[in-house]
Amino acid sequence: MNTKANQKRQTPSRAWEDYLKIIYKLESSENLGKGVQTKELAQRLAVSQASVTNMLKKLAEEQYIDYQPYYGVSLTEAGRLVAMKMLRNHRVLETYLVARLGYSWDEVDEEAETLEHFLSDKLVERMWHDLGQPTHDPHGSPIPSIDGQIEPVQLQSLTEITLQTPVRLKWIKNRSPEELRYLASIGLHINAQIVIKNQAPFQGPLLIEVDDQHFHALDYRMALALFVEAE
Amino acid sequence: MNTKANQKRQTPSRAWEDYLKIIYKLESSENLGKGVQTKELAQRLAVSQASVTNMLKKLAEEQYIDYQPYYGVSLTEAGRLVAMKMLRNHRVLETYLVARLGYSWDEVDEEAETLEHFLSDKLVERMWHDLGQPTHDPHGSPIPSIDGQIEPVQLQSLTEITLQTPVRLKWIKNRSPEELRYLASIGLHINAQIVIKNQAPFQGPLLIEVDDQHFHALDYRMALALFVEAE
DNA sequence: AAAAAAATTTAGAGTAAGCTAATAATTTTT
């Protein structure tokens, strides 16, 4: 009949779930609230920008996102709930694999990335109960509740992070402009991805990889001032 | 370059895996070795016959099946290996869900039907080891080994089967023609699906459902002669 | 404020898997 107004939403496909999840992640790591860009999405999803535009139109039509052509997107409540479900599925599964099947933390993401889309609610709830209803994954990231509530993330100092675990820089605790400039010069801006490759003993410098591109040695005292969040 | 001869096979999509699995199941439940029919496949996969024909051409091109237009298909070794992998994934997962997450047998198939396509080898092997490397699922069906070997199925008398568990009739142990005619008249031919809905006490009659269609009461002594295999 | 650069959207196609309707081959019935 009509295509616009009172339309029941389709249940999201795997592709939609991926889009919504990435929009959520980008949204919550935006500095400002200006909407998530097509370009960022294209990068994160490894598809062309044209494909993103295309998909955004569909997601907007089904009211999973608010979409202002040329000005980016943001999730609606319905979209946020889909994203939360993916995050819950992902984190519960990861926690389960580590706790019950001897996975190490770095093996776990790949598996969860696919399976998060296909786990039934029942299975996720059973794993979660079996684990003792955890509120955080072994990483420290909060697990959204079944009804989509999520605790605000706790930032951690870079010095507390496990080797090989990718994190994102969220806050730099009162540093001088000179130091900030230096940090920027090695790619350490807010939202940069950091992986600690090695940590010298006796509070020695960290060997870090920034945005999967460059390696740098980072002074321990500097690392203490960098606050990060699990990816 | 060339499209025919020495072509590396594509890795099978989910749809392909489903086709190959069903071909395997039909092949091993065929009375004769005449090849699996398009029509049967269409029914089991719940798609149109034209869609099946279409897909068969692709599967044949990739050499997962031998396909003789109009005369049905059979699996090649490559196709059989794909089917075995699905069966292993399915049965290991089912066993795991029952043993470790408190699933009951009748909840388990639905979950496994989807997930079998997305489980990594690593995860299946870990579940399998955690379970103590079982060779059979809780149902009694053999679990194929990692290299695709499967033990010939053990037939069980219908009287040994758990309530609500769908099984297929495979062998009727020396009955008179009159009895066989009677059995046929209530739909109990080889490969009929049977679900026991209830079992009266003191070796009383079984209430069975045949091919998801009709209910019948079956004498206990008759049931003793019906040999079935887990679905 | 114009020019240049970057980001976004539109236009037009491709691929995988499905469908219906029409046609062809095979099998069964008469």
Add this chain to the structure above:
DNA sequence: AAAAATTATTAGCTTACTCTAAATTTTTTT
């Protein structure tokens, strides 16, 4: 062995998601 019924295939479309190239809009630089 012809006719009828069944099964299988072909032809032509559809939907979901993707792509490249071209056109457009926004942002940044000069």
